[in-house]
Amino acid sequence: MDDGLKIELGKQGVFVTTLSELYNWGRRNSIWPMQFGLACCAIEMIATTMARYDLARFGAEVFRPSPRQADLMIISGTVTKKMAPQVVRLYNQMAEPRYVIAMGACAISGGPFKQGYNVLKGIDRYIPVDVHIPGCPPRPEALLHAFITLQKRIDAQHLTGEGRPRHLDAAAQGEFPVPVQGEHDLEPTSNPGVWPVPITIRS
Amino acid sequence: MKTAEEIKAAILAAVPEAAIEVVANPSVSGQHSLRLDPSHAFAVAKFLRDDAELSLDFLSNATGVDWLDKEVSEKVKVPRTVTKTVDGVETTVEELVEETRKRTIPGCLEAVYHLYSVAKGHGPVVIRMRTGNRTDRVQLPSLTPVWRSAEFQEREIFDLFGIVFTGHPDLRRLLMWDEFKDHPMRRDYVEPDDFEYEPTAHDEVLVRAQAHRARLAAQEGSGA
Numbered sequence: 001m002d003d004g005l006k007i008e009l010g011k012q013g014v015f016v017t018t019l020s021e022l023y024n025w026g027r028r029n030s031i032w033p034m035q036f037g038l039a040c041c042a043i044e045m046i047a048t049t050m051a052r053y054d055l056a057r058f059g060a061e062v063f064r065p066s067p068r069q070a071d072l073m074i075i076s077g078t079v080t081k082k083m084a085p086q087v088v089r090l091y092n093q094m095a096e097p098r099y100v101i102a103m104g105a106c107a108i109s110g111g112p113f114k115q116g117y118n119v120l121k122g123i124d125r126y127i128p129v130d131v132h133i134p135g136c137p138p139r140p141e142a143l144l145h146a147f148i149t150l151q152k153r154i155d156a157q158h159l160t161g162e163g164r165p166r167h168l169d170a171a172a173q174g175e176f177p178v179p180v181q182g183e184h185d186l187e188p189t190s191n192p193g194v195w196p197v198p199i200t201i202r203s
Numbered sequence: 204m205k206t207a208e209e210i211k212a213a214i215l216a217a218v219p220e221a222a223i224e225v226v227a228n229p230s231v232s233g234q235h236s237l238r239l240d241p242s243h244a245f246a247v248a249k250f251l252r253d254d255a256e257l258s259l260d261f262l263s264n265a266t267g268v269d270w271l272d273k274e275v276s277e278k279v280k281v282p283r284t285v286t287k288t289v290d291g292v293e294t295t296v297e298e299l300v301e302e303t304r305k306r307t308i309p310g311c312l313e314a315v316y317h318l319y320s321v322a323k324g325h326g327p328v329v330i331r332m333r334t335g336n337r338t339d340r341v342q343l344p345s346l347t348p349v350w351r352s353a354e355f356q357e358r359e360i361f362d363l364f365g366i367v368f369t370g371h372p373d374l375r376r377l378l379m380w381d382e383f384k385d386h387p388m389r390r391d392y393v394e395p396d397d398f399e400y401e402p403t404a405h406d407e408v409l410v411r412a413q414a415h416r417a418r419l420a421a422q423e424g425s426g427a
Contacts, residue, residue: 082380115408117387117394118379183384185395197399 020159027097028154029059031147034070036090039077041104041137048140058147067093072150074143075129078106078113079120081186088178091127096167096174099154101146102129105136112136125190127176204325207235210257217250218243226331236315236329241343244332245370248349251318251328259318259328262350265357267364268313269337269389276305310337312366316346316353334366337389345371363388 001016009016037045049055049063064070067090079087091100102123105111110121123129130153131146138146157165166172173193179186190197205213207225214223214237221243226236239247251259280299287296312334319326334341345368347353357368358377365386368374376383385392398415401408 082378117392121397121400181380181382183382185397189395189397189399198402200400200402 023159024155024157028151030062031058031060031071031099031150031154032062032064032069033060033072033074034067034090034094035063035065036073037076038079038083038087039104039106041076041107044137044140045074045076045103045143048143053140053144055144055147058144058151060147067091068095070094071097072099072101074101074103075107075123076103078111079123081118081120082181084120084123084126084186085178085181087123088126088176092175092178097165099130099150100127101131101133101143101150103133103143103146104138105134108132108134120186122195125195126179127191128194204323204328205257207237207328210251210328211237213254213257214247214250217254218246221247223247234327234329236331238331238333241332241334244330245344245346245349248330248346251330252349257320257328258322259320259326261319261321261326262316262346262352262356263319263327264315264317265346265353265360266315267360267366267388268315269364270310270313270333271337271390272310273308274305275308276303278302279304311335312337312341312364314343314357314360314366316350318350341365342367342369344369345374347371362386365389 001018006016037043047053049061055061060072067073071094073087073091073094075087091098100123102108106113106119107123108129110116110119113119114121120126124132131149133142133146135142157163159165159168166174176194177191179188179191181187211223211225214221222240224238226238228234228236251257279302281302282297283300284295285298285300287294314332316330317327318330319328332343334343343366345353345357347357347368348370354372355377357371358373358375360366361368361371361374362376362378363386375381379387387394396411396415396418398404398408398412399419401412404412
């Protein structure tokens with residue numbers, strides 16, 4: 001429906017919407033994050049939820065201590081190779097629709113610990129990440145921006161056809177393989193279905 | 204507080220059979236340490252804690268050191284018979300000839316403990332212990348029964364250096380997972396080769412990323 005007509009009808013006291021708009025409006029305004037922090041970025045995440053930045057303005061004030069009740073996983077901090085299988089397992093335990101924000105340099109790439117033997121070079125190697133936030137640590141504004149970005153993406157999703165949410169797509173992958181802690185490294189070192197090795201042009 | 208030499212004398216008075224070596228620290232701090240022999244280390248540690256004058260009741264830090272096999276070359280003067288022509292006459296002369304000899308100092312693992320006294324307000328006293336080698340004789344006595352705070356730190360040394368502390372109540376890996384086989388803080392540790400994606404590689408990372416790509420290319424070549 002034409003936006004101008006919708007506004008005109010609204011002035012006349014007639015509210016017109018579509019099912020997908022209503023559905024996405026409900027979804028985007030009650031994203032419950034999981035109460036889950038990994039490192040120093042978690043402190044910024046906590047600050048974001050408190051009075052000064054107040055994540056509650058966007059409908060995400062309810063941090064759930066159980067993955068079964070959470071919609072959003074904020075990977076806030078360094079993911080060590082010892083922790084990575086547990087992060088993937090928690091993600092698997094979340095119900096669809098579920099979203100992931102990778103917060104900070106460590107969560108998106110390994111950050112200052114990238115060349116260490118015990119830090120995962122980005123959680124997007126094992127689970128699909130919706131929004132990446134750079135920064136070390138990102139400011140609460142950056143997390144709010146990521147959150148609004150996620151809301152916009154949810155708003156733009158169609159309920160049918162290409163690019164529909166995973167929970168409306170029967171063929172979509174629901175469970176992501178948990179890496180095994182091997183004798184020298186995680187096995188496999190990445191999930192090619194989620195993270196095909198990017199091609200670097202520079203060498 | 205007593206100096207390292209005085210502490211050594213006090214220990215020898217209490218545990219006469221202990222072999223103790225004072226390791227001098229030439230830096231400004233002059234923090235000399237005592238190297239204990241592992242077989243008497245436990246008795247010595249008990250003495251250090253319980254002695255009325257020292258009463259080192261607090262273990263603040265325990266860490267490990269990895270000493271690789273070290274090859275040293277030294278110049279030695281060796282007597283040798285040399286044939287010389289002096290004034291047209293051939294004579295054999297005994298002469299000292301300088302020779303360079305190479306020998307290997309076998310490597311070992313070392314545990315270092317820093318002790319303080321909260322009661323007396325002095326410290327640190329640094330004690331060290333060395334293992335027999337870096338491969339199979341890696342046992343050292345655990346000092347956890349003497350200082351409880353050694354428990355996690357000895358677990359960490361076990362995890363990262365591979366020193367096995369006998370007498371430790373719960374010797375498991377602390378930081379790495381149980382299935383892990385290597386000891387990452389050893390100098391000959393080989394890191395996992397996960398350099399498949401290095402968008403801004405430079406210096407050492409660039410070298411390793413290039414090596415990774417070269418190996419992948421070689422694998423593809425042999426596979427096809």
